[in-house]
Amino acid sequence: MDKVNLVSGMRSTGKLHFGHYMGVLTNWVNLQEEYNCFYFVADWHALTTKFNKTETLKQDKIDVVLDWLACGLDPDKSTIYIQSKVLQIAELHILLSMITPNNWVERDPTLKDMVKILKNKDNISDNNVQMSYGLLGYPVLMSADIMAMNAAIVPVGIDQLAHLEITRDIARRFNNIYKTDLFNEPKPKLTQIPLLLGVDGQKMGKSFNNDIKISDDETTTSKKIMQCITDRSRARKDDLGHPDKCEVAFKYYQAFADEETVKEVEEECKLGKRGCADCKRQLGCIVNNKFAPIRQKRMEYQQDIDKVYDIINTGNKKATCEAEKTLAKVRDAVNI
Ligand code: TRP
Numbered sequence: 001m002d003k004v005n006l007v008s009g010m011r012s013t014g015k016l017h018f019g020h021y022m023g024v025l026t027n028w029v030n031l032q033e034e035y036n037c038f039y040f041v042a043d044w045h046a047l048t049t050k051f052n053k054t055e056t057l058k059q060d061k062i063d064v065v066l067d068w069l070a071c072g073l074d075p076d077k078s079t080i081y082i083q084s085k086v087l088q089i090a091e092l093h094i095l096l097s098m099i100t101p102n103n104w105v106e107r108d109p110t111l112k113d114m115v116k117i118l119k120n121k122d123n124i125s126d127n128n129v130q131m132s133y134g135l136l137g138y139p140v141l142m143s144a145d146i147m148a149m150n151a152a153i154v155p156v157g158i159d160q161l162a163h164l165e166i167t168r169d170i171a172r173r174f175n176n177i178y179k180t181d182l183f184n185e186p187k188p189k190l191t192q193i194p195l196l197l198g199v200d201g202q203k204m205g206k207s208f209n210n211d212i213k214i215s216d217d218e219t220t221t222s223k224k225i226m227q228c229i230t231d232r233s234r235a236r237k238d239d240l241g242h243p244d245k246c247e248v249a250f251k252y253y254q255a256f257a258d259e260e261t262v263k264e265v266e267e268e269c270k271l272g273k274r275g276c277a278d279c280k281r282q283l284g285c286i287v288n289n290k291f292a293p294i295r296q297k298r299m300e301y302q303q304d305i306d307k308v309y310d311i312i313n314t315g316n317k318k319a320t321c322e323a324e325k326t327l328a329k330v331r332d333a334v335n336i
C-alpha cells in the first residue's frame with residue numbers, strides 16, 4: 001500500500017538552532033520511514049511579517065535546507081522544496097480564501113499572538129505592523145500548503161494547532177460545498193520532545209540572542225554553553241546542588257548526554273562534588289561531539305552547493321507534480 005502523505009514546513013528564518021533540532025528535526029527525520037514526507041521552506045509565510053526585510057531571504061532559505069540535510073533529511077526519501085516554487089499552492093490559496101468565513105481567521109489566537117509580538121518588537125506606531133491582508137490569510141495559506149499535497153498528517157508544535165484546526169474546518173467545508181470527498185481532514189502529529197530553553201532559561205530564539213545554532217563552531221558552542229543557567233541557589237563548588245533546579249545546563253545533559261553520564265552528573269551535583277563551571281565544560285564537549293558529524297555534513301553540502309540546488313529543484317518538481325494532481329481535481333470540483 002502507498003504511504004500516506006505528510007506535510008510540514010518552516011518559515012525561512014535562517015540558520016536553525018538546537019531547539020529546532022530537538023523539537024522538530026529529529027522528529028521529521030524519523031517520520032521519513034513511515035510516511036511520504038513533503039518538507040518545505042515557507043518563504044511566502046515569511047513575507048507575511050517580513051515583507052519589508054527581504055535582503056537575506058534567499059540566503060536564509062538555503063541555510064534552512066542546509067541544516068535540514070545536515071540533520072538527516074534524506075532527499076531520496078522526502079520531497080524537499082520551496083513553497084513559492086509550487087504555484088499550485090497560490091492557486092489553491094485563492095480558491096480556499098473564497099470559502100473561508102472572515103471570522104474563522106479573525107479569531108485565530110495564534111495570529112493574534114503574532115501581531116502582539118510584532119507590535120512589541122517594532123515601533124507600535126509603524127503602519128507596517130498592522131495586520132495585513134496577507135497575514136490575516138496566514139492559516140488559509142497554511143491550509144493550501146497542506147491540502148495541495150492532500151496530506152493526512154501534519155507534524156507541528158502546539159503553537160500551530162489553532163491554524164491546523166482552521167485547515168480541518170476549511171477541508172470539511174470544501175467537501176461539503178462542492179459535494180466531494182476529495183480532501184482529507186489532516187491530523188496534527190504533536191512533537192513529543194519538550195522544547196529546549198535558551199541558555200538564559202527563556203524560550204530559545206534567534207531574536208533573544210540565547211540560542212545555539214546547529215551550524216555554530218565548537219568554540220562558539222562551548223562559550224554559549226558556559227552561559228547556561230544552573231542551580232541559582234548554589235554559590236560554591238562544594239554546596240550541595242539540585243539538578244532538578246538547574247534550569248538549563250542539566251536539561252541539556254538530559255537532551256544530549258547518555259543515561260549513564262546524566263546519572264553521574266546528578267549524583268555528583270547532589271553531593272557537592274561537581275562545580276558548575278567544570279560541569280558545563282564537560283557539557284560543551286558532549287554537545288560538540290554530538291554535533292560534529294552534523295556540522296561535517298553541513299560543511300560538505302556547503303562546499304558542493306550545486307548539489308543542494310539540484311536537490312531543491314528536484315523537490316520543487318516533485319511537489320509541483322503532486323500539487324497539480326490535487327488541483328486538477330479541485331478545479332473540476334469547483335467548475336472553474
Ligand atoms: N506556520 C508554520 C510555523 O511557523 C510553518 C508552516 C507553514 C507550516 N505552512 C505549514 C507547518 C504547513 C506545517 C504545515 O512553524
Ligand code: SF4
Pocket residue numbers: 230231234241242243246249250265269274275276277279280
Ligand atoms: Fe547544574 Fe551541573 Fe551545576 Fe549541578 S553541577 S547545578 S547539574 S551545572
